[in-house]
Amino acid sequence: MDEIDRFGFAISDETRALRAAMMRFGETRLLPGAAERDATKAFPAALIDELAALGAMAMKAAPEDDGPGVDNMGYALAIEAIARCDASVAVVMVASNLAAAILARHATEDQRRRFVRPAARGEIGALSFALTEPGAGSDAAAIRTTARRGDGGWVLNGTKQWITGAANARLFTVFARMPDLGEAAFGCFVVEAGTDGFSLGRVEDKMGLRSSGTAMLHMEDVHLPEANLIGEAGQGLRIALGAIAPSRIAIAAQSIGIAERAFHLGRTYAQERHAFGQPVAAFQNARFVLADARTSLDQAWLLMLRGAALLDRGMAIRGEASMAKLAASETCGRVVDAMLQLHGGNGYSREYEIERLYRDARVMRIYEGTSEVQREVIARDVLGV
Ligand SMILES: Cc1cc2nc3c(=O)[nH]c(=O)nc-3n(C[C@H](O)[C@H](O)[C@H](O)COP(=O)(O)OP(=O)(O)OC[C@H]3O[C@@H](n4cnc5c(N)ncnc54)[C@H](O)[C@@H]3O)c2cc1C
The missing domain is CATH 2.40.110.10 (Butyryl-CoA Dehydrogenase, subunit A, domain 2)
Known part of the structure; x- marks a missing residue:
């Protein structure tokens, strides 16, 4: 069973293939240089161009605009896969897809020819x-x-x-x-x-x-x-805010990607590291930490997948997108922190990947609407105002 099937959502073969391709790209092309780029701040221009050539910078652009026409479920799963390996690349993808979605939705025929189609064909890299x-x-x-x-x-x-x-x-x-x-x-x-x-x-x-x-x-x-x-x-502000709401599903996906990677690293470390004559994972505390992290990660997944599924049904979601973003970004912060704790002192060293994830995770609660702003949006839905 594909790990994604645990959630009970219908995932098409096309979406599974896209997810597998993004996982492969992440593991082979992004992960090996991620620590080095973090240290040097080097922008991964060539990797972004490679992803753009795969259609990843304007994923939802329709086939008639030379785009791959990926749906919201596929887009979210692609971001999650990339974020596991390099969250910097994932956010460049999210920003580009946000700009591209605005162009695809509002562009005239002339603008489609000049901007949307070249973007969809990967000829202009990432948009901002x-x-x-x-x-x-x-x-x-x-x-x-x-x-x-x-x-x-x-x-x-x-x-x-x-x-x-x-x-x-x-x-x-x-x-x-x-x-x-x-x-x-x-x-x-x-x-x-x-x-x-x-x-x-x-x-x-x-x-x-x-x-x-x-x-x-x-x-x-x-x-x-x-x-x-x-x-x-x-109508510019309406255009921006109308595009940001669905994009919050992508930030939820990015948060989950970072947290999934942290979970993998924390579990592996706890199984391999020994203290008091046994693996750290044998202590009840470590077992409970992993159980709680897995449970809250699955909760975040479900809200994210619900948001993507509703968008694919053509629903204009607002509170549901904010709930997905709030839950996933807050979960990401907690899970990465807990997984770093399982690493002990090594978690505080730049030699360990968890240290980068800890720093990358923090902004999930800030951009595309802070956690406080998400709560305001959700409260408006709850109160019907
Ligand atoms: C790494 C990074 C990448 C970014 N990328 C982009 C990008 O590509 N494009 C772009 O346009 N922007 C981008 N941003 C900006 C980002 O979206 C904003 O930083 C974010 O929306 C918060 O705005 P602010 O920084 O002005 O904080 P402020 O709005 O000044 O908020 C300060 C504090 O006040 C709180 N606050 C504000 N209003 C309320 C309220 N109504 N109720 C309760 N609390 C409130 C906030 O939650 C926060 O705690 C990026 C930011 C970062 C850090």
Whole structure:
């Protein structure tokens, strides 16, 4: 029995094959260099291009857009498989797929030809999603970047922060206020790297996910033609938030991938390490720690799979996506911590993989909506407000 069958969800042969391919890629191509990239902060550009060529940077793009047309279940399982081996690569995939999903959903025929199809064919590597700014994260409506009318198109000014993959991306979805259209009007734009006035800022020196190329972006009088506006003028924030909700299933998957790897490492270590004349795994405490970790991991899996299945049925989920993200990210933090504890002092050494997982895990509770923001979303559903 495939380990995924324990959950009782119907998984197609196509999805199983995709999951197996991603597991293989992770184990053979990503895992061997993950510690080195963590140490050097090197962005895995060639590996990202390889994944892009497999369709992994725009997985849900439809076959008529030259994409693999993967469903939400397949996408979640692919992210989980990659995150087991390199969570930095997994987050670059999530950000790219988020940007690509926005383009695929809202692009005109001309934009499909220029952006969606090349992305789906893997010709432009990973895309970036640029919403957050130094003064606006959870409160996305507080962004200050502006897009004003000019030269028959739009002129962008502002700064973005914490943009995954930005250090290497060639295509960005950028969100800005549209003061010409009113206080509550926002726009979504597609910006190509190298556009005049659009420059890369500081690459963040992060605690974890160190090779994901997270950077600032500066925009100084960036002139864009009307043809680079995605969707309706004024609807940019709605476009961003509408895409982030389903993407939370992918962050749940990433969290589960990290926690699964940690669980594997913790269990193996406890079986091999001896203390007081017996394997650590023989102590009742270690057995209970492993039992609790397995139980909470399975709970997180079930919420994640439920979210993916509901999305595949065409349901617009909100609270269910937040529950999946909240449960998986909090579980990830607890499981990685418990598995590090089973490693004793060695868990605190950079020589052991669990130390990297501990640092990578922390941001799961922060990005794509903090745990507090997820609770707010769930509470709104619970209270019907
Ligand atoms: C590694 C990394 C990668 C990222 N990648 C991207 C990316 O690719 N694109 C992008 O646009 N952004 C990205 N982000 C930004 C990320 O989404 C934000 O950091 C996150 O949404 C939190 O926003 P903030 O950092 O401004 O924190 P703040 O919003 O300032 O939050 C500070 C604290 O206040 C709490 N808080 C805020 N509002 C509420 C509330 N209503 N109720 C209760 N508590 C509240 C928060 O939970 C948190 O504890 C990334 C961030 C990191 C760290």
